Amino acid sequence: MTAKVLVVDDEPGIVVALRFLMEQDGYVVATADSGEQAMAALDRFIPDLILLDIMLPNIDGFQVCQAVRAHRSAQSARIVFLTAMDRQIDMDKGLAMGADAYIVKPFANAEVLDTVRRLLSR
Amino acid sequence: MSLNRLFRWMAAGLLLLCLGILAGLAAVLRQGIDPAQAEVISSILHNHVWHFIATALALTLLVLIAIEAIWHYLINPVGQLIEETTLIQKANSSHRIRIGGNPDMQRLAGAINTLAESCQQSRDQVDDRICQAKAETEGEKNILAAIVAELPEGILICNAEGRILLYNPLAVTLLTGNPGQGGGEDRYIGLGRSVFGVIERHCIAYAIDTVSRQLENNSRDVVVPFAVQGGNGKLIRVEAVPVLDHHRRFSGLILLLNDISKDLEKDLDQNRRQRHQTRLLRDALAGIRAAIEAILAYPAMTDDQRRHFYRIIHEQVIKLGQTAAADSVADQHHWLARWPRLPMRFADLALTLTQWSREKLGVGLSPAGSITVDAWVQVENYSMLMTLVYLLKCLQEETGLSQFNYGFEGKTPLGTFDLVWPGPPVPVETLRRWADQALVVGEQQLELTPGQILAFHGSEFWSGGLADRSGHAFLRVLLPTATASPEGEVIRSPAILPQSRPEFYDFDLFNQPGQVPEVELRQLTELSYTVFDTETTGLDPQNDEIISIGAFRIVNLRLLRDEVFDQLVDPRRTVPASSTRFHGITSDMLIGKPPIETVLGRFHQFAVDTVLVGHNVAFDMRMLQMKEKASGSVFINPVLDTLLLSAVIHPAHGDHNMEALARLLGIRVVGRHTALGDALVTGEIFLKMIPLLAQKGITTLRQALAASRKTYYARLKY
Numbered sequence: 001m002t003a004k005v006l007v008v009d010d011e012p013g014i015v016v017a018l019r020f021l022m023e024q025d026g027y028v029v030a031t032a033d034s035g036e037q038a039m040a041a042l043d044r045f046i047p048d049l050i051l052l053d054i055m056l057p058n059i060d061g062f063q064v065c066q067a068v069r070a071h072r073s074a075q076s077a078r079i080v081f082l083t084a085m086d087r088q089i090d091m092d093k094g095l096a097m098g099a100d101a102y103i104v105k106p107f108a109n110a111e112v113l114d115t116v117r118r119l120l121s122r
Numbered sequence: 123m124s125l126n127r128l129f130r131w132m133a134a135g136l137l138l139l140c141l142g143i144l145a146g147l148a149a150v151l152r153q154g155i156d157p158a159q160a161e162v163i164s165s166i167l168h169n170h171v172w173h174f175i176a177t178a179l180a181l182t183l184l185v186l187i188a189i190e191a192i193w194h195y196l197i198n199p200v201g202q203l204i205e206e207t208t209l210i211q212k213a214n215s216s217h218r219i220r221i222g223g224n225p226d227m228q229r230l231a232g233a234i235n236t237l238a239e240s241c242q243q244s245r246d247q248v249d250d251r252i253c254q255a256k257a258e259t260e261g262e263k264n265i266l267a268a269i270v271a272e273l274p275e276g277i278l279i280c281n282a283e284g285r286i287l288l289y290n291p292l293a294v295t296l297l298t299g300n301p302g303q304g305g306g307e308d309r310y311i312g313l314g315r316s317v318f319g320v321i322e323r324h325c326i327a328y329a330i331d332t333v334s335r336q337l338e339n340n341s342r343d344v345v346v347p348f349a350v351q352g353g354n355g356k357l358i359r360v361e362a363v364p365v366l367d368h369h370r371r372f373s374g375l376i377l378l379l380n381d382i383s384k385d386l387e388k389d390l391d392q393n394r395r396q397r398h399q400t401r402l403l404r405d406a407l408a409g410i411r412a413a414i415e416a417i418l419a420y421p422a423m424t425d426d427q428r429r430h431f432y433r434i435i436h437e438q439v440i441k442l443g444q445t446a447a448a449d450s451v452a453d454q455h456h457w458l459a460r461w462p463r464l465p466m467r468f469a470d471l472a473l474t475l476t477q478w479s480r481e482k483l484g485v486g487l488s489p490a491g492s493i494t495v496d497a498w499v500q501v502e503n504y505s506m507l508m509t510l511v512y513l514l515k516c517l518q519e520e521t522g523l524s525q526f527n528y529g530f531e532g533k534t535p536l537g538t539f540d541l542v543w544p545g546p547p548v549p550v551e552t553l554r555r556w557a558d559q560a561l562v563v564g565e566q567q568l569e570l571t572p573g574q575i576l577a578f579h580g581s582e583f584w585s586g587g588l589a590d591r592s593g594h595a596f597l598r599v600l601l602p603t604a605t606a607s608p609e610g611e612v613i614r615s616p617a618i619l620p621q622s623r624p625e626f627y628d629f630d631l632f633n634q635p636g637q638v639p640e641v642e643l644r645q646l647t648e649l650s651y652t653v654f655d656t657e658t659t660g661l662d663p664q665n666d667e668i669i670s671i672g673a674f675r676i677v678n679l680r681l682l683r684d685e686v687f688d689q690l691v692d693p694r695r696t697v698p699a700s701s702t703r704f705h706g707i708t709s710d711m712l713i714g715k716p717p718i719e720t721v722l723g724r725f726h727q728f729a730v731d732t733v734l735v736g737h738n739v740a741f742d743m744r745m746l747q748m749k750e751k752a753s754g755s756v757f758i759n760p761v762l763d764t765l766l767l768s769a770v771i772h773p774a775h776g777d778h779n780m781e782a783l784a785r786l787l788g789i790r791v792v793g794r795h796t797a798l799g800d801a802l803v804t805g806e807i808f809l810k811m812i813p814l815l816a817q818k819g820i821t822t823l824r825q826a827l828a829a830s831r832k833t834y835y836a837r838l839k840y
Contacts, residue, residue: 059551060550060554062550062584063549063550063551066549066550086447086450087450087580088536089536089580089581089582089600090582092536092582092600093582093584096584096586096598097550097584097586098586104447105443106439106440106442106443106446108440
């Protein structure tokens, strides 16, 4: 079954690039440009993996992560933080919050692809 | 004319008179007798000439013995009485007269002693009352002195002539590089010393000129900043604030000193980084822009060319990403370095947190699970403790619990402090609300939010469920960890109020008259002195060497025990055992010490603009002179010798050695036959001598030098 990837980022350029990348690799992709949209999408989309920015307006990526982990249907989704927050403590916090991977922007497409493939192959 | 001299003249006169009378009698008799009688007398004289000579000698001896006895029993005791009564009055009120002589003189001495005893008791009572009255004022002065000593800025105050009136230990460290003994190798700060010894004259002149112009223009801002090179190559920012008298005339400068070396280095470093970053940014953007514009402008370019431009864009973007990552780390370090943090044992932090939680919140805190026992954290103690207590308060309100466990793992660079409780974790949005709220615990409030305080520490906090899924949750706060002894931190000891008047300020010096070209015309009470002593390998200036120099300064009649010169010297030969028995210095103790050429240069600087004082100082000065050529240090200071001065003050006393003088003047001898110990005793002796010299009409340096030259001991040469 084709894996489903949810891309959450408020930067349109990044959303376009990531969508293109994921679709090229054969995944079904949905996007959201805010934390609220992302949480609303969980019910209808139920992603296998979420590429999640942290610094979103209003509801940030940490809150979305916590909401995913508490969601009855989506709680087992893999979460990859894709963020400009590059401090070690941000990474520690992100992984402690329940993320499966943490990639700092600007990212290499190959790194994102490898991480997605690795996490979805488990 | 003194009594002794008068007696001598009278005795000589009397003797001559007797001889004159005898000669006259002989002449008269000779004229009144006839030749036959003269013949008989001549024959008698000739036959008994030796009897007559012996009788004459015996009579002369008897007369001299009588004169000596009169002098010893009547005249000398009077002179002694005068000297010792003056000593009691001027220098040593506990001294009591013990003289020989006739019983009446001894009874007079006894009466004077009784009077002295009674005067001393009265004086002691008055002194006690004065002391009590002054205690409060002194206490305030001492608090001021302690505050000045502990200021985080160096402070130095000088009068209009540049003489130092006040300084604190930090000023010494900043300007000389040596926190102890008032100075570094060739720079000294001390009361009465010239500020030009540590700050370039033209800088002070510039400050004075600028201040004068600002005052003339009635400017409100009269602070003049400038920078100078301090000790150990530091760059020191100096702010000069003028001191005006009540006529608004310039009377001195307050110099505030700060070490800006580190800050300057950091700012320069950041500036360099920013310029580098801007250059990289511009280069990368230029490359990207050129490539994109080429692609857009030439849609017909070949695929290879297009791919080449794409590669260029890709490479430049990667470079930008690397630059951004590096700058982010550097900025963090730069920013965190400014937040005041000190190392603290985690155990102490936990203890205080437990106490505060109990007292302020009624919340119990117990250690549980893994705790790194000997860990150190580096935090701003008060704000971090308040933050942790505040988070406990929030947890208490959120969970309804009053008992929490805690654990700590001292990982580097951030340790993990966990508060644990049974229940679900705290939602992220709740944590964010806590982070942004005002930090209020009971009646205590901080201006910063918990989020800001944690950010200033480079810290974070979050909540989650425990991995063992026991139904427990945690609130984790990251705490920066530290080693126990950080490098470069300034150790701040407690400020101890001095018992006696501290020696780093003397505002009396403000009003001292200016330097007179002729130092010899100045009053002894106004001059500054360097009291010194040397220890040597022997007593031969030609062949022996100096092995120790000890010195103190006297300024404004105060012996400054904090401004000390105490240096052992490598004589470049062995120290004879006979010499070691005297002063205790062995050859081993001198290994690695600087040679005399170096030490003399430093001593020369220490003693600049002072009168040199020593006991039997002719020997010490000869030793110094023998090394003038080799060291390049020529001591042209005026020199006073307490041995000679004692002979001036107490000519009747036979013993002018240091111990006898100290006993006479009521001074305790400590460290005898050490250079520093002897210098100290000499200094105290000298201070007692000044009023005694004044009693003899000797008040200026010239008078003291002239009187010294006339004593017998001045004939001693080395």
